Amino acid sequence: MSDSEAFRAETRVWLEANCPLGARNLPNAPENSVWGGRNPHWPSGDQKLWLERMAERGWTVPEWPKEFGGGGLDKHEAAVLAQEMARIGAHSPLASLGIWMLGPALLEFGTDKQKRKYLPDIAKGKVRWAQGYSEPGAGSDLAGVQTRGELVDGKWVVNGQKIWTTYGDKCDMIFALVRTEPDVPKHQGISFLLLDMDQDGITTRPIELINGDAHFCETFFDNAVTDQANIVGERGQGWTVAKFLLGHERAMIGQASGAGMGKPLEEVAKGTLGVDGLRAEPALRQEIVDNLLGSWVMQIAMERMRDQARAHAMNPHTPSVLKLTGTELNYARTELVGALNGIETLTMGDGDTRRWLSAPANCIAGGSNEIQLNILAKRALELPEQK
Amino acid sequence: MALVLNDDEVMLADATRGLLDRAAPVSAFRALRDSGDALRYSPELLAALAENGLVAPNIAEEDGGVGMGAAAVAVIVEQAAHNLAAAPLISAAMAAELIGWLGSPGQREALLSAIMTGELVVACALEEAGRHNPAKVETSFDNKVLTGRKTAVIDGVGAGRMLVSAANSDRVGLYLVDPAVDGCIVEAIAAVDGRNLATVRLDGAPAEALGGDDADEAISAAIDLGRALLAAELLGLADHAFDMTVSYLKERKQFDRIIGTYQALQHRAARLYARLDLARSVVLKALRALDEKSDETSLLASLAKCVMTELARDVLVEAVQMHGGIGVTDEFDLGLYFKRVRVSGDLLGDDRFHAERLAQEKWGL
Numbered sequence: 001m002s003d004s005e006a007f008r009a010e011t012r013v014w015l016e017a018n019c020p021l022g023a024r025n026l027p028n029a030p031e032n033s034v035w036g037g038r039n040p041h042w043p044s045g046d047q048k049l050w051l052e053r054m055a056e057r058g059w060t061v062p063e064w065p066k067e068f069g070g071g072g073l074d075k076h077e078a079a080v081l082a083q084e085m086a087r088i089g090a091h092s093p094l095a096s097l098g099i100w101m102l103g104p105a106l107l108e109f110g111t112d113k114q115k116r117k118y119l120p121d122i123a124k125g126k127v128r129w130a131q132g133y134s135e136p137g138a139g140s141d142l143a144g145v146q147t148r149g150e151l152v153d154g155k156w157v158v159n160g161q162k163i164w165t166t167y168g169d170k171c172d173m174i175f176a177l178v179r180t181e182p183d184v185p186k187h188q189g190i191s192f193l194l195l196d197m198d199q200d201g202i203t204t205r206p207i208e209l210i211n212g213d214a215h216f217c218e219t220f221f222d223n224a225v226t227d228q229a230n231i232v233g234e235r236g237q238g239w240t241v242a243k244f245l246l247g248h249e250r251a252m253i254g255q256a257s258g259a260g261m262g263k264p265l266e267e268v269a270k271g272t273l274g275v276d277g278l279r280a281e282p283a284l285r286q287e288i289v290d291n292l293l294g295s296w297v298m299q300i301a302m303e304r305m306r307d308q309a310r311a312h313a314m315n316p317h318t319p320s321v322l323k324l325t326g327t328e329l330n331y332a333r334t335e336l337v338g339a340l341n342g343i344e345t346l347t348m349g350d351g352d353t354r355r356w357l358s359a360p361a362n363c364i365a366g367g368s369n370e371i372q373l374n375i376l377a378k379r380a381l382e383l384p385e386q387k
Numbered sequence: 388m389a390l391v392l393n394d395d396e397v398m399l400a401d402a403t404r405g406l407l408d409r410a411a412p413v414s415a416f417r418a419l420r421d422s423g424d425a426l427r428y429s430p431e432l433l434a435a436l437a438e439n440g441l442v443a444p445n446i447a448e449e450d451g452g453v454g455m456g457a458a459a460v461a462v463i464v465e466q467a468a469h470n471l472a473a474a475p476l477i478s479a480a481m482a483a484e485l486i487g488w489l490g491s492p493g494q495r496e497a498l499l500s501a502i503m504t505g506e507l508v509v510a511c512a513l514e515e516a517g518r519h520n521p522a523k524v525e526t527s528f529d530n531k532v533l534t535g536r537k538t539a540v541i542d543g544v545g546a547g548r549m550l551v552s553a554a555n556s557d558r559v560g561l562y563l564v565d566p567a568v569d570g571c572i573v574e575a576i577a578a579v580d581g582r583n584l585a586t587v588r589l590d591g592a593p594a595e596a597l598g599g600d601d602a603d604e605a606i607s608a609a610i611d612l613g614r615a616l617l618a619a620e621l622l623g624l625a626d627h628a629f630d631m632t633v634s635y636l637k638e639r640k641q642f643d644r645i646i647g648t649y650q651a652l653q654h655r656a657a658r659l660y661a662r663l664d665l666a667r668s669v670v671l672k673a674l675r676a677l678d679e680k681s682d683e684t685s686l687l688a689s690l691a692k693c694v695m696t697e698l699a700r701d702v703l704v705e706a707v708q709m710h711g712g713i714g715v716t717d718e719f720d721l722g723l724y725f726k727r728v729r730v731s732g733d734l735l736g737d738d739r740f741h742a743e744r745l746a747q748e749k750w751g752l
C-alpha cells in the first residue's frame with residue numbers, strides 16, 4: 001500500500017468512528033454553520049463534539065503547520081481528507097473568517113509571535129474574527145480608507161467607522177485597515193491592525209438586509225486601542241497584506257457560490273413542474289439548462305484549480321474568474337428555483353426565497369464583479385488605464 | 388490524470404508550434420485558399436507533420452504507432468488552429484480510432500501506417516443530415532454494396548479511402564470504400580472557411596466491412612473523439628482571435644485615447660478572458676476522460692463541444708466588432724478565423740445540439 005492509500009484508509013476509519021451522525025448530511029444552510037468564538041452558538045451537541053474532535057487533530061485547518069494548531073497535511077493528503085469527508089457527508093466543522101482570510105495572511109506576513117498567539121485559537125474556533133475593511137466612503141476604492149490610527153505610548157489609538165462588517169456584533173476580534181500615515185500616497189499609508197472588539201472604544205450596530213438577516217454591522221472606533229505589536233506587516237504596508245487576503249476571499253466566495261446551496265436545479269425542476277411541464281415551457285427550460293451547463297463548467301474549473309495548485313501552476317487570475325462566474329450563476333440559479341417553486345413560496349419564511357435574496361450580495365462582496373472585471377482587464381490582459 | 392498539461396504535452400505543443408510557424412504561417416493558408424486548389428490542404432505540410440510523428444499519434448504501439456492519447460492529438464490540433472494550418476489532422480485521428488477499434492489485422496496493417504506517414508488520407512463519412520444528426524443512417528449496405536448519400540465528410544475530397552456508416556440487416560456497421568470505384572461520387576462542398584468538406588453519393592459502391600455487423604460503439608467513440616478535437620480546434624482559433632483583439636485594443640487610438648482604456652471594451656474583453664479560462668478546463672477534462680475511458684466521456688465531449696462552439700462564436704463576433712471596419716475586410720486575417728469557427732462549430736453538433744443532448748441525457752430534463 002502506498003503512503004497515500006494508507007493515509008486514505010486511516011482517515012476513513014477515523015472519520016467513521018469520530019464524525020457523529022448529527023454532523024453528517026446537513027443541508028448547506030446558514031443555520032447549520034458553526035462559527036465558534038468566545039460565546040459560541042451550537043446548532044447541535046453533535047456538531048460541538050465534531051468540532052472538538054477535528055480541532056484536536058488540527059483538521060479544521062488541515063494544511064496549516066502543526067505548531068500553529070493545523071494538521072500539517074500536504075495538499076494531496078488534504079484533498080484525500082476532503083474526499084473522505086464528502087464520502088460520508090461530513091459537514092465542515094467550522095466556518096471562520098479566521099481560517100479563510102486572516103490565517104493565510106498571518107502565515108504569510110505575521111511574526112512568529114503573532115502566529116503562536118492567534119493561529120491556534122482560530123484553528124480551535126475559540127476566537128471569532130471580523131473583517132474591518134470597508135467604510136462608508138471606501139468600498140470599491142478600498143485604499144481610500146479614512147479610519148485613523150496613531151501610535152500613543154506604545155499603543156495604537158484608532159478612530160473612525162467601518163461598515164458592512166459581517167457578523168461584527170458576534171465577533172471577538174477584528175482585523176482592520178487603518179490609515180496610519182496620512183501624508184503619503186493612499187496605498188502607502190495603510191496599516192493592518194488587529195484589535196479586540198471587547199472594549200468600550202468599539203461599538204457595533206447591526207444593519208438589516210433584504211434577506212431578513214442582520215448579519216452585517218456598522219462598526220465604530222472611538223479611541224479604540226490595541227498594543228503596538230498588533231500590526232501585521234510593516235507600518236504603512238497594510239495594503240499588501242490586504243490584497244493578499246482579498247485573493248483568498250475571492251476564491252472562497254467563487255467556490256462557495258459555484259458549489260451552490262440546496263437541491264440541485266434539475267431535481268427542483270423535476271419535483272415541481274416535472275419533465276413534461278418543463279418541456280411545455282421551452283424558455284424556462286432553456287435558462288435552466290444554461291445554468292446547469294454553467295455550474296458543470298464551474299465544477300470542472302474548480303477541479304482544475306486544485307490540480308494546478310498541487311502542480312504549483314496556478315493561474316493567478318483564476319480567483320477573479322471564479323468569483324465573477326460563480327456569483328452570477330448562483331444568482332441566476334436562486335432566481336430560477338423561485339420561478340419553479342411558484343408564488344406561494346415567495347415569503348420571507350421560505351429558505352429558497354431567502355437564498356435568492358442573499359445571492360446579489362455575493363456579486364458585491366469581496367470586490368464587486370465590476371472590480372473583478374477591472375482586475376482582469378488590468379492584470380490578465382494588461383490593458384492600459386486612462387491617464 | 389490531473390487537469391494540467393504534463394511536461395510531455397507542453398513539449399509537444401512547443402514543438403508543433405515551432406514547426407508550424409516555419410512551415411505553415413497563416414499566409415500559406417491564405418495563398419492556398421486563393422489558388423482555388425481542390426484539395427484545400429497541403430500534401431507537403433502533411434508530409435512534414437507526419438515526418439515529425441504529428442499525424443494520428445493515437446495509433447497504438449502494437450500497430451506501429453506512437454500510442455499517445457486524445458490529449459496529445461488535441462495539443463497538435465489546437466496549435467494547428469492558431470495558424471489555420473491546412474492539414475487533415477482530425478480526419479486522420481478519427482479514422483485511426485475507427486480502424487484501431489474495428490479493423491482486422493490485415494486492415495490495420497494496410498491502413499494505419501499509411502495514415503501515419505501521410506501517404507493515405509482516410510475520411511470518415513458518418514453524417515447524412517445537413518444539420519448534425521448522428522441517429523440518421525439511411526445509407527444501406529446490402530449485397531456488399533453501399534447505397535445512399537453522406538455529407539459533411541471532413542477531408543473527403545481526394546481521400547484515398549472512406550469509412551462509411553451504413554445500415555445492414557438490423558444494425559449499423561462501418562464499411563471501407565475506395566472512392567475511385569464506380570458508384571461512388573465525391574463532390575466538394577465549397578465551405579466558406581476553405582476546409583476540405585465533401586458530400587458522397589453511393590450508388591451501389593462495392594465496400595468491405597470493418598469489423599462485424601455492429602459498429603455502433605466504435606462510431607460513437609470516434610464521434611466523441613471528433614467532438615473533443617473540434618473543441619480543441621475551436622479553443623486554438625478563439626485564443627488566437629482573442630489575442631489579436633487584445634493587441635489591437637492596446638494600439639488603436641481614437642479620441643486621442645488608446646481604445647483599450649475604454650472600460651466598456653475592457654469589461655467585454657475581460658468577460659471573454661474569464662470564459663476562455665473556464666473553457667480550457669472543460670476541453671482538457673473531456674480529453675482526459677477519453678484517455679481514461681471514463682463513464683462520462685461522451686457527455687464530457689458534448690460539454691466541451693457545446694461550450695467551445697458558443698464561446699468561439701462570441702469571441703469572433705466581439706473580435707470583429709472591436710476591430711471596427713478593418714475587421715470585416717477579407718484582406719485582414721480575422722475574417723479567416725471568423726469563418727473557420729463557424730464551420731468547426733457546426734461540425735459534429737453545435738452548442739444548441741449538445742445543450743439539448745445534455746439536458747436529456749445528463750440531467751434527464
Ligand SMILES: Cc1cc2nc3c(=O)[nH]c(=O)nc-3n(C[C@H](O)[C@H](O)[C@H](O)COP(=O)(O)OP(=O)(O)OC[C@H]3O[C@@H](n4cnc5c(N)ncnc54)[C@H](O)[C@@H]3O)c2cc1C
Nearest residue numbers: 131132133134139140164165166361364365366367368370
Ligand atoms: C455580503 C457582504 C459581506 C460583506 N462583508 C464585509 C466585511 O465583513 N467586511 C468589510 O470590510 N466589508 C464587507 N463587505 C463590503 C464589500 O466589500 C463592499 O460592499 C464592496 O467592496 C463594494 O463597496 P460599496 O458597497 O461601497 O460599493 P461602491 O464601491 O460604492 O460601488 C457601487 C457600484 O459602483 C461600481 N463601481 C465602483 N467602482 C467602479 C469602477 N472603478 N469601475 C466600475 N464600476 C465601479 C460597483 O461595482 C458597484 O456596482 C461586504 C459586502 C457584502 C455584500
